[in-house]
Amino acid sequence: MTFEDFNFKPQLAQAIKEAGFREPSPVQKEAIPLILEGRDLIAQAHTGTGKTAAFGLPVLQQLSCDGSVEALVIVPTRELATQVSDEIFRFGKALSIRTATVYGGSSYTRQIQHVQSASVVVATPGRLIDLLQSGKISLSPRFVILDEADEMLDMGFLDDIKEIFTHLPESRQTLLFSATMSKEIRTLAQRILKDPATVSITGGNVTNEKIRQLFYVVDEPERDDALVRLLDYKNPDKSIIFCRMKKEVDRLRDFLAAQGYDAKGLHGDMDQRQREATIRAFKNGQAEILIATDVAARGLDVNDVSHVFNYHLPFDPESYVHRIGRTGRAGREGTAISIVSPHEFRSLQRIQKSVGSSIESRIIPRIEEVRAQRSDALIQRIEKQEVDTASYELIEELKEEYDLTTLACKLLSMLRDEEEVRGADRIGKDLKEIERLFTRMKEERHYKKGRGGRNYNNNRRRNDRSGGYRKKESGRR
Template sequence: MTFKDFDFKEKLQKSIFDAGFKEPSPIQRDAIPVILSGKDIVGQAHTGTGKTAAFGLPLINMLDGNGSVEAVVIVPTRELAMQVSDELFRFAKNLSINTATVYGGQSYSRQLKHIDNAGIIVATPGRFLDLLRDEKIKIAPKFVVLDEADEMLDMGFLDDIKEIFTFMPKERQTLLFSATMPSAIKALAKSILIEPEFITITQSEITNSKITQTFYVVEEHERDDALIRLYDFKNPEKSIIFCRTKKEVDRLSTFLVSQGFSAKGLHGDMEQRQREEVINSFKKGKLEILIATDVAARGLDVNDVSHVFNYHLPFDSESYVHRIGRTGRAGKDGMAVSIVTPHEFRMIKKIQSDTGGKLEAKVIPNISSVKEKKTNSLKSKICEQKVYDSGVNLVESLSEEYDLETIAHKLASLLTNDTYVKGNNNIGKSQNDIEKLLKRSREDNGKANRRGSGNFRDRNNNNRRRNPSGNRRQSRRG
């Protein structure tokens, strides 16, 4: 199947071709025909599955382009608002349909001016609701999209969303996208959608099959050394490192810069201007490494990220899926690399179980392996290098003082400086160590399961004796 099969308008088809889109992703393949038919939908799909095009392309195809706001897309964060707006504008520009981006921290007058000329508004809930309450805008969109609905729920926007829909016309087509479907999102869908069609990406498609997932086992104090060694060996073009805390982001970004890497951190304590500067630098290739927390990376959409590194594993499988979804985009291959300690094996197993993906245990390369790879890469570059006049002139100049063999040795020595590898020869666990740890983990898990099933009744009886009312713990929480 190709995008031509959707029979989009010719100018929209040109935008799709210019963007390099060829085959639709699963969510695009399933959602686009339903949206074009005019039905409300609930789409369950994770970040990186092509949701923006899944709702954006059919909406743009159905817009009249009459100069008024015909579609509203509501997203959880400023970063996502800007990225969704950019992508929709890229698709709609040949049809002369403009987008306006609405979020807090920006001038009202400037945003209102953009809305006057827009066919599509992409907005965060807070600022959009302010504009509606204060009657700064009066719009009657035919299409309303909620993107990353579960993120908005987690960020406390549920009441805002409900109020926003009191300002929306009853006659509309509503599309809701969410990575997960907690009860609150199901209830919201029931209240704002009319007989929606449900589209769900199956578990086998939750993690992109083009993403190779590996993990390396180290002791806690070896994390930094392991990260540097893996960067030396894998030599990623553009990568994101995920940390659990803002403090860890700051420390790691300082450390990597001290090691000669072009790296910057991204977290919630940064001013919006700083955040935008970092993201733009990363997108334009001025930065090779972005270090971020899960919250800061929400909505981050960069197509050419070759590697994602988990400096620490996240606390849940869903965050893991969101993290690794930053690579392997637009049909490209991606690498997801996790640095773990033996204590984190349980989380590895949970991630595998929840996502249906396979995380392969690997050994961190030693110095000779890294040097060999760097040398082979250098050889390839030399073989592929074209000979220019400047090079010929340099050799001729040097040949007045040295013979050709000595010149070659000197130039090779200069080039091989880059093959130097820092750190201890061996970092982390060996393959044999990893196999023993995995075996022990399986045995411990089996014992725990047997103990759990055997003592379930006894534990229940003990709980009743200690907590006869059955609700003391609950009331204490309340």
């Protein structure tokens, strides 16, 4: 199937072609025909599967451009509002369709002016409800889309969403897109949708199959060293590191900067101008690493993120899904890496069971492995390097003092010295230690279920005194 099968308007079809779209993604393939039929829709699909085009293209196809707002897209964050608006504008500009973006932290007057001349409005709940309740704008859209509905509910926007729909016309086509489908989402859908069709792309696995998921087990004091070693070994082109707290983002940004990495931080205490500048620098390649909290990175849409790192595991499976969904976008492959302490094993198992995908155990590479990997990368770099005239002249000058072999060794040594491998040779647990930790966890669960808490604690104390559990766990500390 291709996009030509949808029989879009010539201008829209040309915009799709110029964007490099050839075959529709699964969610696009299923959702677009239903939307064109006029059905309300509940679509569950993980992040990065082309949801914006899945609702944007069929809506743009049906707009009449009569001078009023015909489509309203509600999203959880300012960043996502900007990105969705940009993508809809890119597809709709050949049709002379104007978009307006409405979110907090910007001028009311300017946003109201933009709304008055727009066919499509993309808005966050807080600013939108302010404008509707104050009477500064009045909307009667034919199409209403809730994008990333689960994130909006996680951020506490449920009451705002309900209030917004009291200001919208009953005769409308409503589309709800969500990566996860909780009871609250289903209840909301029953309230605002009429006889909806359902699209579910996830099956039993709610994560993108193009994302390889790995975890590395370390003791708590080893986290920083493990992160640096993995960055050195994986050498990601563009990566996001997720932290739980704002102060952790700032600390890790400063730590990585001291190690020579070009890292930027993103969290809720930054003002809008700082946030936009940071995201722009990351998108444009001026920063190779973005360190962010979950809330700050919600809706962040950067297609060329090769790796996502969980410095700590998130508190819930939904956050894990959203985090790793920042990589493996637009049909690309990606890697999601979690740094896990033994105390986080239960959280890891809960996440793996919830998302329905395999998270593979790996060992932190040792120094020699990193050096070997860097040697391979250096060979590739040399093969691709073009030679300029000035270099030839310099070689001729140096040949008077050194033979070519000595000269080449000196130059390569200079390059290798610039890439020192940092940290201890061995970091984290090996596979046997990880297996023992999992076995211990199963034994503890067996004691709790079969013998009761008191007997379990007594058994554990006896094993501690006899060197049983604790001796096994100590390993090489």
